[in-house]
Amino acid sequence: MIWKTKITQLLNLRYPLIMGAFGGWGKSEFASVFSNVGGLGIIAALNFPNLEDFKKDLQNMKSLTTKPFGVNLSLPHHILRDNEEGEKTRKRYLDYIEIALDENCHIFTTSGYKAAFIGKRVHEAGGLWFHKCVLIKHAVSAEKQGADGVTLVGLEGTGFKNPLTNTTLVNVTLGRKLLKIPIIAAGGIGDARGFLSALALGADAVCLGTALMATEECPVPKNIKEKWLQLDIFEESFHDKIYKYNVKNFMAPSTAIGHFEKLVPLQTLIEELITGATKILDSWGFDHDELNTLDP
Numbered sequence: 641m642i643w644k645t646k647i648t649q650l651l652n653l654r655y656p657l658i659m660g661a662f663g664g665w666g667k668s669e670f671a672s673v674f675s676n677v678g679g680l681g682i683i684a685a686l687n688f689p690n691l692e693d694f695k696k697d698l699q700n701m702k703s704l705t706t707k708p709f710g711v712n713l714s715l716p717h718h719i720l721r722d723n724e725e726g727e728k729t730r731k732r733y734l735d736y737i738e739i740a741l742d743e744n745c746h747i748f749t750t751s752g753y754k755a756a757f758i759g760k761r762v763h764e765a766g767g768l769w770f771h772k773c774v775l776i777k778h779a780v781s782a783e784k785q786g787a788d789g790v791t792l793v794g795l796e797g798t799g800f801k802n803p804l805t806n807t808t809l810v811n812v813t814l815g816r817k818l819l820k821i822p823i824i825a826a827g828g829i830g831d832a833r834g835f836l837s838a839l840a841l842g843a844d845a846v847c848l849g850t851a852l853m854a855t856e857e858c859p860v861p862k863n864i865k866e867k868w869l870q871l872d873i874f875e876e877s878f879h880d881k882i883y884k885y886n887v888k889n890f891m892a893p894s895t896a897i898g899h900f901e902k903l904v905p906l907q908t909l910i911e912e913l914i915t916g917a918t919k920i921l922d923s924w925g926f927d928h929d930e931l932n933t934l935d936p
C-alpha cells in the first residue's frame with residue numbers, strides 16, 4: 641500500500657509517521673531506525689548541551705540513514721522571557737539551528753512557546769518548520785506565523801499539557817476545520833486502529849511517542865521499559881497522571897503503552913501498524929493499492 645498524504649509528499653516519507661521528540665533519548669542511533677523504516681526520525685537537539693556533540697550526532701545520523709530526518713527544539717516558557725536571559729537562550733537555540741542547517745538538515749520541529757523566531761530562520765534557509773502544541777488556538781497562531789504544519793497533542797498524550805487541552809479526537813477534527821496547513825495527530829496512538837482513525841479524523845500523519853518506548857531499540861534502560869509495560873493503564877493513579885493537569889507528571893507514558901505486552905523491534909512495531917491498518921481497510925472493502933488523503 642502506498643500512503644499518500646500532505647505530510648508524506650512534503651517530507652518524502654514512505655509512511656505518514658513522525659517520531660516524537662524525546663528529551664534524554666532522541667539521538668541518532670534511535671532516530672535513524674525510525675527513518676530507515678519509513679517514518680521521520682527526530683533528533684532532539686537539547687539532548688546535546690555541547691554543540692559539538694550535536695554536530696557529531698547529526699553526522700552520525702547521516703552515516704546511519706539516507707532517509708529524511710528532523711531536529712526538534714523544545715522551548716519551555718520560563719526560559720524565553722523578554723529579558724537578557726531570554727535573549728541569550730534564543731541565541732543559543734539559533735546556534736543549534738545553524739549547526740543543523742550546516743549539516744544539511746532542513747526539517748525542524750518545535751514544541752512549547754514562542755517558536756516563531758526559529759521558524760523565521762528555518763524559512764530564510766529554505767527549510768520546513770512544524771510546531772507542536774496542545775491547544776487548537778496555538779495551532780491557529782502557529783499557522784498565522786508561517787508554520788508548515790502542526791502537531792496537535794491530545795489529552796491522551798504524554799508531555800506538557802495545558803488545563804484546557806482537548807482530546808486527540810476533538811483536536812484533530814476541529815483542527816481540520818480551522819487549519820489549512822497539515823496536521824500531525826499525537827496522543828495515545830499505539831496501534832493500527834489508532835493510526836488509521838487519526839487519518840480519518842483529518843490528520844496528515846501521526847506522531848508516535850509512548851509507543852516507541854515499547855521497542856528494543858529505545859535507549860531507555862530495559863528495566864524501566866519493562867516496568868512501563870506492566871503499568872495498569874486502567875488504574876486510578878495512572879488515569880490521574882495522564883488526564884488531570886499536573887505539570888510535574890509530564891513524563892509518564894501515555895495509555896498507548898496499553899497496546900503492548902512485550903518489547904518489540906521498532907521495525908516490527910511499524911510493520912504491524914501498517915499491515916494492521918491495511919487489513920482493516922481490506923475488511924472494509926477498500927481495494928486500492930494507494931491510500932490518498934490529499935483530496936479531502
Ligand SMILES: Cc1cc2nc3c(=O)[nH]c(=O)nc-3n(C[C@H](O)[C@H](O)[C@H](O)COP(=O)(O)O)c2cc1C
Pocket residue numbers: 659660661662663664665684714750751752772793796797798799826827828829847848849850851853891892893894895896
Ligand atoms: C520519554 C519521553 C520523552 C519526551 N520528551 C519530549 C521533549 O523533550 N519534548 C517534546 O516536545 N515532547 C517530548 N515528549 C512527548 C512526545 O514527543 C510526544 O508528543 C508524545 O509522546 C505523544 O503522545 P503519546 O506518548 O501518547 O504518543 C516525550 C515523550 C516521552 C515518552
